[in-house]
Amino acid sequence: MSESDLADQSPQVPAALLKKLTQEVSKRRTFGIIAHPDAGKTTLTEKILLYAGCVDEAGAVRGKKSQRAARSDWMKMEQERGVSVTATCLSFDFQGYRLNLLDTPGHQDFSEDTYRTLNAVDAAVMVVDAVRGIETQTIKLFKICVERKVPILTFVNKMDRPGSDPLGVLTQIEEVLGIDASTMNWPIGVGADFRGLVNRETGEVLKFSQVQRGAVEVPVERTHLDETENDVYPPEVMQELKDEIELLEGAGAPFDLERFLSGELTPVFYGSALTNFGVEQFLHRFLELAPPPLGRESDAGPVSPTDPDFSGLVFKVQANLDPRHRDRVAFVRVCSGQFQRDMDVTNTRTDERISISRSHQLFAQEREMVQEAFAGDVIGIVNPGKIRLGDTLCVGPNFEYLARWNYAPECFIRIRCLDTSKRKQFTRGIEQLIEEGAIQMLQDDRTSAFEPVLGAVGELQFDVVQFRLEAEYSTPTRVDRLGYELGRWVHNESFDPEQFKLPMGSRIMTDQTDSPMILFENEWSYNYCRDQNPELLMRTNRPGEYGSGE
Numbered sequence: 001m002s003e004s005d006l007a008d009q010s011p012q013v014p015a016a017l018l019k020k021l022t023q024e025v026s027k028r029r030t031f032g033i034i035a036h037p038d039a040g041k042t043t044l045t046e047k048i049l050l051y052a053g054c055v056d057e058a059g060a061v062r063g064k065k066s067q068r069a070a071r072s073d074w075m076k077m078e079q080e081r082g083v084s085v086t087a088t089c090l091s092f093d094f095q096g097y098r099l100n101l102l103d104t105p106g107h108q109d110f111s112e113d114t115y116r117t118l119n120a121v122d123a124a125v126m127v128v129d130a131v132r133g134i135e136t137q138t139i140k141l142f143k144i145c146v147e148r149k150v151p152i153l154t155f156v157n158k159m160d161r162p163g164s165d166p167l168g169v170l171t172q173i174e175e176v177l178g179i180d181a182s183t184m185n186w187p188i189g190v191g192a193d194f195r196g197l198v199n200r201e202t203g204e205v206l207k208f209s210q211v212q213r214g215a216v217e218v219p220v221e222r223t224h225l226d227e228t229e230n231d232v233y234p235p236e237v238m239q240e241l242k243d244e245i246e247l248l249e250g251a252g253a254p255f256d257l258e259r260f261l262s263g264e265l266t267p268v269f270y271g272s273a274l275t276n277f278g279v280e281q282f283l284h285r286f287l288e289l290a291p292p293p294l295g296r297e298s299d300a301g302p303v304s305p306t307d308p309d310f311s312g313l314v315f316k317v318q319a320n321l322d323p324r325h326r327d328r329v330a331f332v333r334v335c336s337g338q339f340q341r342d343m344d345v346t347n348t349r350t351d352e353r354i355s356i357s358r359s360h361q362l363f364a365q366e367r368e369m370v371q372e373a374f375a376g377d378v379i380g381i382v383n384p385g386k387i388r389l390g391d392t393l394c395v396g397p398n399f400e401y402l403a404r405w406n407y408a409p410e411c412f413i414r415i416r417c418l419d420t421s422k423r424k425q426f427t428r429g430i431e432q433l434i435e436e437g438a439i440q441m442l443q444d445d446r447t448s449a450f451e452p453v454l455g456a457v458g459e460l461q462f463d464v465v466q467f468r469l470e471a472e473y474s475t476p477t478r479v480d481r482l483g484y485e486l487g488r489w490v491h492n493e494s495f496d497p498e499q500f501k502l503p504m505g506s507r508i509m510t511d512q513t514d515s516p517m518i519l520f521e522n523e524w525s526y527n528y529c530r531d532q533n534p535e536l537l538m539r540t541n542r543p544g545e546y547g548s549g550e
């Protein structure tokens with residue numbers, strides 16, 4: 001989108017301010033990296049940082065002790081297990097752009113965090129494993145992007161692995177995901193023979209040289225499809241390549257910027273994040289293609305990014321991001337206007353004025369004071385306890401950005417604090433982890449504060465809870481699995497359980513916001529309850545929150 005298009009969105013703003021806002025907004029690229037577990041999101045993130053000049057040497061994701069651990073997987077548990085548990089924000093400048101990159105976890109037990117993070121992005125990079133093709137979590141995340149009209153770029157990763165199938169993956173993207181795919185480049189060789197790429201838009205032909213572990217930028221030699229006589233590839237390889245590219249004309253769709261921006265087509269790039277092949281080329285084209293921040297829907301209508309009044313959306317809360325500070329950080333996506341340090345904002349949920357004294361630009365675990373920020377930026381605000389996940393902060397007239405924040409739990413445990421001298425830390429730890437949104441705390445007259453019931457969408461969240469209580473709050477715990485498989489919030493006003501026929505084995509509890517929830521032993525029991533009680537409104541979202549929760 002051009003600057004003049006952006007400016008058209010806010011006709012009443014003074015010219016000089018509008019110019020500044022428009023310039024700043026047009027420089028922002030805010031995007032999420034999404035995919036099934038292990039596709040290589042964090043590795044690609046690390047290599048983007050390397051090529052953007054943010055790090056001297058890229059950390060290996062599952063590195064040996066002697067290697068530096070990945071920056072993006074900053075949490076101790078992530079480093080120990082080589083799995084991303086929580087979304088990470090990396091904000092940095094590159095070639096005149098301000099990038100806000102969100103590396104998300106792929107595992108379905110952590111997918112809520114990814115869903116929430118997708119509320120903050122303007123584009124998504126979908127990483128596909130060249131051998132495994134399109135996998136289940138990728139399909140789910142893809143659908144969410146389509147629903148939210150987020151344009152998607154595809155990076156077909158792991159082309160260095162034997163069995164990678166560039167054409168097969170292309171067909172799968174079109175057939176399984178139902179989106180047109182356009183190959184922007186094409187690999188030269190696959191598996192151990194993968195050594196270069198042809199740029200299908202310009203005809204440029206590249207040859208890469210390996211560097212150990214892809215820790216530094218790879219050397220590249222360049223030629224052109226028309227130059228059959230060159231020092232880069234022998235003439236017979238060039239001829240083969242020309243033939244192959246000609247054959248490709250019939251595969252996939254031609255690239256069309258408008259169709260990409262409206263989510264009908266995905267440009268496909270091949271490469272290997274491990275060896276760095278294709279990462280630099282992807283990054284450059286990404287910057288040209290990905291859209292700047294656009295207008296956003298609120299309950300008061302669309303809000304333009306160049307609206308002079310600051311507004312922002314809290315899409316993530318994280319406790320102990322930096323163990324030295326031990327504070328809770330609210331991740332705010334700036335949606336309009338100019339954020340300034342020490343600004344007073346209104347939290348539109350509570351109508352309370354909040355003075356934001358500590359605001360940061362985030363680089364995984366690291367942070368730096370931020371003086372000003374514009375639409376598209378993700379900033380970390382030290383949360384004085386007045387900000388919740390999903391809150392809208394603004395300085396102008398009150399409104400709320402609408403999005404989904406909570407998901408119904410499907411597994412439940414009772415957690416006990418094993419060391420009675422640590423009860424204070426235990427309670428504080430549980431409270432802070434609840435604020436992050438990944439677990440719900442449930443109580444009834446059978447529970448005590450030191451043995452609460454927790455619900456989560458995925459079992460692994462409980463491992464994270466235990467690990468973090470121990471690592472961040474020095475609290476050893478024990479958990480007992482409870483035999484429920486489904487929880488539904490009750491939306492009936494003044495809910496009286498006596499008026500309904502609830503199945504044997506179900507249990508009524510209230511969550512940390514006092515909203516009632518019914519726990520069921522299995523899907524059958526839930527369905528039975530629903531059929532028996534047509535008046536009972538059971539939903540997958542918390543009462544009062546956005547979405548139908550059907």
Ligand SMILES: Nc1nc2c(ncn2[C@@H]2O[C@H](COP(=O)(O)OP(=O)(O)OP(=O)(O)O)[C@@H](O)[C@H]2O)c(=O)[nH]1
Nearest residue numbers: 037038039040041042043083084106158272273274
């Ligand atoms: N051969 C090969 N391996 C790769 C490549 N990219 C990543 N890997 C490896 O794949 C594994 C998973 O990589 P990650 O980057 O952690 O994957 P992820 O998508 O971030 O995984 P989650 O965040 O846990 O969902 C690691 O062992 C990487 O070294 C690649 O291009 N080629």
Ligand SMILES: [Mg+2]
Nearest residue numbers: 041042083084
């Ligand atoms: Mg990861």
